[in-house]
Amino acid sequence: MAAGASFIPENFDALIEKHGYKAIWKPAIVCECMEEGQPYIHCPLCHGSGYRYLAKKRIRVVSSSFTNEQALTIQGINEPGQAYITPERGVILGYRDKLDFYETTCKHSQTLTMGRKQTSSTYRPIVQVSYVMEGEHIYEENVDFVIDEGRHRLNWIDDATKPREGDKISILYITSPEYVITDMMHEFRSVRNNRGTTTPYAVEMPKQYLAKRLEFVYGETVNRKKEETKEEETKEELSYE
Numbered sequence: 001m002a003a004g005a006s007f008i009p010e011n012f013d014a015l016i017e018k019h020g021y022k023a024i025w026k027p028a029i030v031c032e033c034m035e036e037g038q039p040y041i042h043c044p045l046c047h048g049s050g051y052r053y054l055a056k057k058r059i060r061v062v063s064s065s066f067t068n069e070q071a072l073t074i075q076g077i078n079e080p081g082q083a084y085i086t087p088e089r090g091v092i093l094g095y096r097d098k099l100d101f102y103e104t105t106c107k108h109s110q111t112l113t114m115g116r117k118q119t120s121s122t123y124r125p126i127v128q129v130s131y132v133m134e135g136e137h138i139y140e141e142n143v144d145f146v147i148d149e150g151r152h153r154l155n156w157i158d159d160a161t162k163p164r165e166g167d168k169i170s171i172l173y174i175t176s177p178e179y180v181i182t183d184m185m186h187e188f189r190s191v192r193n194n195r196g197t198t199t200p201y202a203v204e205m206p207k208q209y210l211a212k213r214l215e216f217v218y219g220e221t222v223n224r225k226k227e228e229t230k231e232e233e234t235k236e237e238l239s240y241e
């Protein structure tokens with residue numbers, strides 16, 4: 001929907017309330033290990049990412065596109081890789097901040113390594129397991145394995161079907177998408193508003209940011225090759241039906 005007149009602050013607030021996604025916002029701060037733009041790979045504080053995360057806050061955001069200076073269009077966050085995000089008024093997002101759209105779901109697929117009783121950790125928390133397989137064998141939840149309490153690992157309950165320690169297995173699961181802020185598109189702008197009043201006044205415009213799905217960003221900045229592998233795996237898994 002377009003909302004040309006919605007830079008009247010109250011209208012914008014109502015729009016956010018009605019169409020906004022609830023998100024958990026984790027503000028980023030540069031880690032003290034950062035030197036000349038490079039993090040220390042084995043840093044125990046940031047695990048080599050160069051950023052640490054401050055206390056979480058719950059906010060509402062809309063996925064937005066500005067067709068021109070005056071029209072804000074609300075969209076769904078369906079794009080696989082990136083979205084434009086406009087938060088509720090008063091929230092200023094920063095570079096590398098994370099947003100977890102915990103009420104939205106998406107599919108994610110990856111490999112896990114079998115340990116003694118438990119698999120290695122998934123990249124994102126598991127809301128629901130769709131498929132777990134090794135070779136041609138499909139494992140069943142509550143028969144072969146259960147999801148660990150922390151929602152990141154599978155605990156094997158049937159010793160007879162347990163993959164060998166060190167084996168790789170594939171998992172396709174439902175999770176919530178997490179985005180990271182990578183650019184600020186319209187951060188410090190205001191418009192002269194003369195609707196409904198005889199005296200035009202300056203209104204702070206909603207801010208717009210570019211956000212990327214986290215797994216894509218990691219691939220780009222940390223390990224390009226890893227991303228390509230992950231995308232290939234995802235395609236293969238998603239077409240396996």
Ligand SMILES: [Zn+2]
Pocket residue numbers: 031032033034039040043044045046047048049050051
């Ligand atoms: Zn660090």
